[in-house]
Amino acid sequence: MAYKTIQPAVIILKDKTIFWGKSTGLNGTATGEVCFNTGMTGYQEIFTDPSYLGQIMVTTNAHIGNYGVKDDEVESDDIKISGLVCKNFSVDFSRPSGSGSLYDYFKDQNKVLISDVDTRALVRHIRDKGAMNAIISTEVDNINALMAKLDAVPSMEGLELSSKVATKEAFFFGNENSDFKIAVLDLGIKRNILRNFEQRNCYMKVFPMDSSLNELLEWSPDGIFISNGPGDPGAMVDTIEIVKDIVNSGLPVFGICLGHQLIALSQGLKTFKMHNGHRGINHPVKNLITGKGEITTQNHGFVVDREAVENHSNIELTHIHLNDQSVAGIKLVDKPVFCVQYHPEAYPGPHDSTYLFDDFVEQMKANKSITA
Numbered sequence: 001m002a003y004k005t006i007q008p009a010v011i012i013l014k015d016k017t018i019f020w021g022k023s024t025g026l027n028g029t030a031t032g033e034v035c036f037n038t039g040m041t042g043y044q045e046i047f048t049d050p051s052y053l054g055q056i057m058v059t060t061n062a063h064i065g066n067y068g069v070k071d072d073e074v075e076s077d078d079i080k081i082s083g084l085v086c087k088n089f090s091v092d093f094s095r096p097s098g099s100g101s102l103y104d105y106f107k108d109q110n111k112v113l114i115s116d117v118d119t120r121a122l123v124r125h126i127r128d129k130g131a132m133n134a135i136i137s138t139e140v141d142n143i144n145a146l147m148a149k150l151d152a153v154p155s156m157e158g159l160e161l162s163s164k165v166a167t168k169e170a171f172f173f174g175n176e177n178s179d180f181k182i183a184v185l186d187l188g189i190k191r192n193i194l195r196n197f198e199q200r201n202c203y204m205k206v207f208p209m210d211s212s213l214n215e216l217l218e219w220s221p222d223g224i225f226i227s228n229g230p231g232d233p234g235a236m237v238d239t240i241e242i243v244k245d246i247v248n249s250g251l252p253v254f255g256i257c258l259g260h261q262l263i264a265l266s267q268g269l270k271t272f273k274m275h276n277g278h279r280g281i282n283h284p285v286k287n288l289i290t291g292k293g294e295i296t297t298q299n300h301g302f303v304v305d306r307e308a309v310e311n312h313s314n315i316e317l318t319h320i321h322l323n324d325q326s327v328a329g330i331k332l333v334d335k336p337v338f339c340v341q342y343h344p345e346a347y348p349g350p351h352d353s354t355y356l357f358d359d360f361v362e363q364m365k366a367n368k369s370i371t372a
Contacts, residue, residue, distance in 0.1 A: 009114035010140050011056070011085055012150055014132040017125060018143070021085070021117035024103065027138040030083030030112040031149065032056045033156045034134035035301065036123045038280035042348045043102070047081050048074040050165040050188030051257060051299050053230040054156065056134050057081045060123055064115075065102035068093030073347070075190040079109050080165065080230075083136045085122070089115035112136055130275045131156075131301060156301060157273050161231030162187040162239070162258070166209040178203040180364050183221035185209060185246070187229030187239070187258050192347040196357045197225070210238065213245040222364040223252040226259030228343070233261035233271050233302055240265050247337050252363035254356070255339030257300055263339045264330060267315060270305040274326075277301035278342075281350060284322040285329075285342060293322070294353050297346035303327060304341070336363045 007023040013034065036058040037046055043064055046052065064086040084106070091103045106113050114136055126132075135150040165188040173194045182197055184206040197204055205219050209229075216224060224246050233240075244266035246253055255263045261271050278298040285294045304327040309317050319329030319340055331338035338360075344353035 007138055008140050009138045011114065011117060011134055011136045012146055013134045014150065015129060016147065019117050019122050021114045023138040024089050024113045024115050026106050026111060026113040028112040029135065029137040029139055030056060031133065031135045031153045032082035033131055034058060034126060035131055035277055035279055036060055036126055038282060042281060044069050044073045045075050045347055047079045048076045049190055049299060050076050050080050051228050051230050053080045053161050053165055055081055056083045056085060056136055058085045058119055058122055060119060063088050063090060065090035066093060067095040068098030068101050069105045070097065071099045075192060079111050083112040085117050085119065085136060086115050087117065087119045089113065114138065126276055131277055157232055158235050159231050160235040162209055162229040162236065165230065167206055168208055170205055170207050172205055174198040174203040176203050180361060181219065181221045182223050182225050183207060183216040183219055184225045184227060185211065187227045189227035190345060192345040193227065193256065196345045196354065200357055200361050212242065213249055221251065222368055223254065223360060224249065226253065226255040226262060228257035228259060233258055233265055236262065247335065252336040252360060252367050254360040256343060257341060260339035260341050261302060261304060263337065264304040267312065269308045269312060271302050272305060274301055274303050278321065281346065283342065285319050286322055287319055289318055295350045296342040296353055297350065298342045300341060336367060
């Protein structure tokens with residue numbers, strides 16, 4: 001067993017609400033915006049998703065760690081969440097194909113993990129009061145000092161974080177002999193997005209987030225993809241201008257999550273911070289074009305203003321979130337540009353929305369036939 005003596009641990013919210021728990025042996029202190037995810041599987045993918053940078057994750061599933069970790073079930077090179085809060089933590093795992101335990105995975109990366117917290121009460125509090133900053137710690141002797149440290153944590157609103165996770169140098173992904181070339185503007189991309197394109201015979205060059213349109217076009221891509229990422233889209237003024245140029249390039253353009261928000265902002269739409277965001281693997285979305293429903297993976301704390309979409313003559317609302325009727329997808333009327341707020345690449349699932357990758361490939365195919 002990795003931990004033998006049980007120490008107290010605590011999570012303190014910005015509104016001074018305190019929830020007590022226990023140390024798992026992964027001791028320390030971590031700060032960030034507290035959020036919750038309702039997924040019952042896929043915790044390793046969640047923890048390594050760059051979009052979660054700067055956040056303390058609360059898992060609503062009662063058991064975490066019971067199936068360990070696996071080397072290929074990652075969305076980036078390391079854990080991106082600031083820390084983890086759960087109810088029951090399993091040090092041991094039972095999956096024969098697992099690469100190791102979640103405990104060792106967190107320990108190797110020096111991440112804080114506390115358990116035995118009343119996560120049901122904590123999540124109800126977040127749902128009622130909204131997402132807010134928090135601090136988790138096993139150093140519980142001086143609560144006032146922890147509160148002072150929490151007060152110094154900046155708000156997620158107005159925070160640009162993509163520069164902390166986006167690539168600094170361009171790199172390639174896939175088979176260079178593929179039928180299609182996609183220039184990817186990296187804002188914190190998940191690996192499974194690249195895998196989905198690769199499965200559809202696409203070769204990608206992933207560019208740093210400050211790359212200009214001309215730099216992307218020098219590679220002669222068939223389409224441009226704008227990735228997911230963390231932080232407040234409204235704080236990314238320079239990137240919005242780059243995205244505006246990309247949208248006006250005439251090439252097919254596809255955006256996911258943060259990429260979706262930046263496309264919207266580039267067209268004069270507005271985004272705002274949600275009360276507590278959408279995070280989980282069972283969010284219902286309606287495709288307004290087909291009339292069909294989709295169960296989707298979502299992870300976002302900001303959203304595009306629906307009224308602004310409906311009042312824009314060149315924007316069509318294509319998808320809505322059925323829980324709160326918020327914007328889940330849009331497209332431009334006069335250009336081959338579309339985007340969604342959720343994650344069709346979801347790994348381990350669901351896979352209801354993977355058709356969006358096929359739609360983008362079809363757009364590139366159609367554009368190639370026109371320009372040939």
